[in-house]
Amino acid sequence: MTRTLTAVRQVRRPSGPPVADDFAFQVKPLPSPADGEALVENLYLSVDPYMRELMDWGGWELGAGLEGRSLGRVVASREPSLPDGAIVFHRHGWATHSLVTAAQSRVIQPANGVPLSAYLGVLGGTGLTAYVGLVRIARLQSGEDVFVSAAAGAVGTAVGQIARLLGAGRIVGSAGSATKVAYLTDKLGFDAAFDYRTGNLVESLAKVAPAGIDVYFDNVGGEHLTAAIESLRDFGRVAWCGAVGQYNNLADPPAAPYNLFDVVGKSLRIEGFLVREHLDAREEFEEFLVPHIQSRRVRVEETVYDGFESIVEAFRGMLRGENLGKTLVKL
Ligand code: NAP
Numbered sequence: 001m002t003r004t005l006t007a008v009r010q011v012r013r014p015s016g017p018p019v020a021d022d023f024a025f026q027v028k029p030l031p032s033p034a035d036g037e038a039l040v041e042n043l044y045l046s047v048d049p050y051m052r053e054l055m056d057w058g059g060w061e062l063g064a065g066l067e068g069r070s071l072g073r074v075v076a077s078r079e080p081s082l083p084d085g086a087i088v089f090h091r092h093g094w095a096t097h098s099l100v101t102a103a104q105s106r107v108i109q110p111a112n113g114v115p116l117s118a119y120l121g122v123l124g125g126t127g128l129t130a131y132v133g134l135v136r137i138a139r140l141q142s143g144e145d146v147f148v149s150a151a152a153g154a155v156g157t158a159v160g161q162i163a164r165l166l167g168a169g170r171i172v173g174s175a176g177s178a179t180k181v182a183y184l185t186d187k188l189g190f191d192a193a194f195d196y197r198t199g200n201l202v203e204s205l206a207k208v209a210p211a212g213i214d215v216y217f218d219n220v221g222g223e224h225l226t227a228a229i230e231s232l233r234d235f236g237r238v239a240w241c242g243a244v245g246q247y248n249n250l251a252d253p254p255a256a257p258y259n260l261f262d263v264v265g266k267s268l269r270i271e272g273f274l275v276r277e278h279l280d281a282r283e284e285f286e287e288f289l290v291p292h293i294q295s296r297r298v299r300v301e302e303t304v305y306d307g308f309e310s311i312v313e314a315f316r317g318m319l320r321g322e323n324l325g326k327t328l329v330k331l
Contacts, residue, residue, distance in 0.1 A: 043072050043073060046120045056250055077235040082102060090098065114293050117300070129158070131158075145214045146171050148172075149174045216228035218241060222246060303325060
């Protein structure tokens with residue numbers, strides 16, 4: 001076993017998109033677990049849009065260890081519930097190894113036919129976000145039409161696939177390139193999609209959903225929300241999940257939608273949510289989704305970067321939209 005641990009620290013608060021020099025790699029001697037701790041060799045690390053917010057808001061302290069969802073294998077343990085060889089989920093990411101306690105980790109026993117990495121993506125917090133947004137927040141009914149933004153990303157690909165399983169009617173999405181648009185309709189079962197970088201958003205959405213939508217799953221905010229309000233039918237719902245369109249520029253958010261008062265005129269409901277408030281849905285969600293992954297009806301969509309040294313580039317690439325599905329780093 002290696003005698004050292006490599007970790008990434010944030011060393012500067014960015015202005016606009018993060019750059020490599022906002023981070024530094026540190027090599028340290030491998031720690032030994034104390035009583036009640038286990039040393040985990042990380043196998044997969046997740047990079048996520050919310051981390052860009054943490055970079056500004058101090059959720060990540062400069063020079064300190066970085067929070068991040070991870071899967072790893074216990075390689076030394078002084079905690080009986082985390083034996084050697086156990087596969088665990090934890091949030092001490094951005095490092096090759098992590099010390100965790102039982103309270104800070106969860107043992108994962110991957111279901112047959114389900115890749116381990118899915119537990120950081122479509123079967124992890126990402127998929128749970130999609131499920132909770134559709135089931136609990138939008139309260140999607142069979143036959144209802146759904147629009148999702150950032151549709152080719154981690155949450156977006158889960159939303160499209162889960163909405164189909166839940167019996168949605170027409171499913172449409174927006175994404176940032178023609179390649180992603182083709183992928184959504186040709187490979188992922190979307191009825192239609194459009195490239196939000198070309199043309200007018202209100203017109204593009206009206207074109208792919210000429211009869212309107214019932215549910216908007218918002219990953220982007222800004223003009224996407226404006227366009228969705230235009231297209232929503234009476235009693236439509238917005239499950240507001242994120243606003244990745246503004247994370248690189250939080251100090252200067254886009255103007256509020258000009259048509260916000262249509263929320264009254266059409267009896268719409270806009271509801272924000274955080275998946276961490278809905279962790280009680282995890283068991284129900286896994287029971288629902290695992291058979292569909294096993295039967296390959298649901299695709300495990302991932303963009304996997306190889307090697308810990310690629311983690312900063314993986315994060316930056318995801319924010320630039322270079323990913324399809326969940327962005328992961330494989331160690
Ligand atoms: P992701 O979609 O896999 O990756 C981010 C994507 O955002 C990129 O692939 C890019 O795709 C798109 N993007 C970047 N800049 C954009 C811009 N200016 N306008 C429109 N799209 C842009 O990431 P994810 O993990 O699935 O997260 C998606 C959203 O869900 C984020 O807003 C995130 O904060 C939110 N989220 C919320 C919760 C919660 O509990 N509420 C939990 C998880 C995630 P394009 O090529 O299409 O631009």
